[in-house]
Each structure stands twice: as structure tokens, then as C-alpha cells.
Amino acid sequence: MIRPLVAAVLASLAALPAAAAPCGNTGAGFNAWKADFAATAQQAGVRKKGLEALAQAQYATRTIAADRGQKSFKYTLDKFMKVRGADAIVSQGRKRLKSNPNFYRTLEAQYGVPAGILLTLHGMETGFGNFMGDSQIVSAIVTLAYDCRRSEFFIPHAIGALMLVDQGSITTGTLGAKHGELGHTQFLPGNALAYGVDATGDGRVDFYNMTDALASTANFLRAKGWQPGKGYQQGQPNFKVIQAWNGATVYQQAIALMAARIDG
Template sequence: IRADRGQKSFKLTLDEFLRKRGASTIVSRGKKMKAQNAALFASIEKRYGVPAGPLIAIWGMETGFGSFMGKEHTLSAVATLSFDCRRTEYFTDQFMAALKLVERGDLSINAKGAAHGEIGQTQFLPKNVLKYGVDGDGNGHVDMVGSRADALASTANFLRGHGWSAGAGYQPGEANYGAIQGWNAAKVYQQAIALMGAQIDGVSQ
């Protein structure tokens, strides 16, 4: 609950936020990730219309490309927040969604993630896994933790579900920026994803 009350990094300026989140490292590593996973990103773009840049920016921003996905017990986190009167209904829905994921074998009962119940390499809330989760590697499960293909395809599916249109731009004022706004409500985060995505994709801003 303390974590839910104290999100401070979104109050920074864009430059401060980029420095705090290590944007230059995300971009440089992201370009390498794009090259190393070219077939995966090509497949995702063909299916969902989302290019590699914004997906990689989200992946790097959320978990350092899967290197740190959180240390809070997911079921405990969302159960605790469901008793916090500020957003009881919202987190009760997340708790029920997490139980559904456990029931269908897509989430370990001991899974760990972020303080608000976000899980996996791009930090999906459980309800969004149910709605947008994709079996990107074809193994019969949506594994947001262990499969980068699942996590990235699911992220692309989320963006498409929030209005992403293939071939349109994603900078502020362009058609696909609204989909990035759907991912995170913080203006500085949205700007950072658009900026880093363009740098990774090598497109002019």
C-alpha cells in the first residue's frame, strides 16, 4: 500500500526521468536486442502492426529486458491492495484474474512481480494478461515471465487493442501515441517510450 501511495518518478521532467531510468543504456542495448531478435520482431510487426522500437523501449523500461521483474509475491500484493479502500474494486478484479491465471497454468502460485501485481517481462497486470496475453512461442501457455516471445507479442496485442494502426507514427500528436497513453497514464513515461522507441527504430522525430 505504501508503494501505491508513493510513485514519485513520474513527477520528474522528461530529461530527469530519462536519466533516472537509464534511457541511453536502454536505447543502446535495445538496438542490439532488435538485431539479435530480428525474426521475432518481424513476426510481431507482421501480425500486430507494432514495430520493434516501442516494444523494446517498454521492455527495457519495465524490467531491464527481463533482468528484474519484481520481488513481491503477486497474489499477496493484489490481495492486500484489494483491501485498500482507495481502489478496492480495481484490485479485487486483479486478484480474481490472477487466480484465473493460476487455475489455467499460466501463473505460478508463488509468482513474484511488482508491488501492484504487475508480472512478467513487460509488467502486465493480471487482468490484462487474461485480455491481451498471447502465446507467442506456440507452447500452449501464456508465459509472461519466462518467454520473451509471449511477453512482447502480448504487449503488441495490448497496443493494437488500444488503437495502434500499422504504419502510423507514434510520436506525440501522431495516430499511435494514444496507444502508448493506454499503456501508462503518466505523460513523462509516454514521452520517454516514444522518444526511445524512435531512437531504437532509427526514425526521425
């Protein structure tokens, strides 16, 4: 479930005034925009460390290039599965399930999400944690919040990233994907803030710890409406929850097909 304080903060973002400085399609106005956005962030509840991280954020040219150049979601399902290494993900997923069945059974008992889904997401997003990104999360997500293409979508995630800095889950130097996704399953920062789970009980939600990350992923899916014991292929109740994880149809289809092979 979403923590009540976090839910209230995220809900309030819709009512916040837009930053006075306009969005931009180059880095020319980035620093002026950041200065104005700091007031919006502070009003949303971002504190000293988060505001310092915002001030230090750099315009992420690689993020902009990646955002403009996305191609894989235009592939056919067969080509997408091949390019993303579906057979290898399924094989590794089965091995990981066999080596640690109690871990995945515990997650399913608590959240209702089967192992195949969690393992497929883990494999698809980061190769089971082997590569979790090489871009500074705060700079990437703040750049996307400034960029005119999808500013409205990314502003809440930029606020989320700054709040994650405040609470110690990430720092200005923490690395993730080029769109600011973080950890083993590549949460967008606003979702990480809302659905993060301290499954290890160490007092900190660490998305670079596999236990916390997969519990958080299961928590996200359950909160989005996952129905325990129901199917997740196209046309079945839980497929719409996979859609909540990623908006690309070919990605959704691939997740469902690979997960079934792992669970089977």
C-alpha cells in the same frame, strides 16, 4: 484480440455486488475481506486453485508502502529519462534488434507494432527481463483490491490473477512487481488474462517467456487501437495507445522518444 470468454468474464465484473466486508487502509480487516471476496471471485468464475490462492494471500505491506510513495512520475521529462537510464535502454534495444531482427519483424507483421516500442517497454519495465520483481503477485494484487485507495480499479485485476492461477499461468509463489504486475513487460493480471498470447505454441501463456510476453504486449497494443504504419509521437495517432499502457504523461513521452531512437 480479447478472447471472448475472458472478455465476457471481465465485463461481468462491473455488475457483481461489492464484497460485504469493507475495504481498509490497514491489514486489520484483510482476512475478513478475503473471506467475503471469495464469493465475488467464485461468482466471476474463479475455481478451486484460484480460491485457494486467495485464501493464502497475505497482506502486502511493501506493496502499500510502494503505492503510497510513488515519486518518479512527478519528475520532469529530462530527469525521468536520466533516472530510468534512457541512453542505456536505447543502446541495449538497438543491440537486441540487430541480433534478432526476424523476431521483431514477425511481431510487427502480425500486430503492426514496431520493434522500438516493444523493446522500449521491455527495457523500461524490467531491464529486458533482468529484474521482473520480488513480490508475490497474488498477495500484492489482492492487497490492492482490498485497500480503499484504488479498490475499484484493482478488483478486476485481483480476479484476473486468481484466474491466471486457475489456468496455470502463475502460482501463489510467482513473483512480480509490487503492484502485482508480472512478466517481462509487467502486465497487470487482468490485462494478462485478456491479452495473453501463447506465441511459442506450447499450450501455455507464459509471461516469463520473452516470446509469449512480447507477443502479448503487441497484442495488447493492437487491441487498444494501434494503427500499423502510423506515428506514435505526441499528436500522432498511436500516442493514445501508449497512453493506454501507462497513465503517466512523462512515462508516455519517454516511451515514444526512446522507441524512435531504436527504430531510427
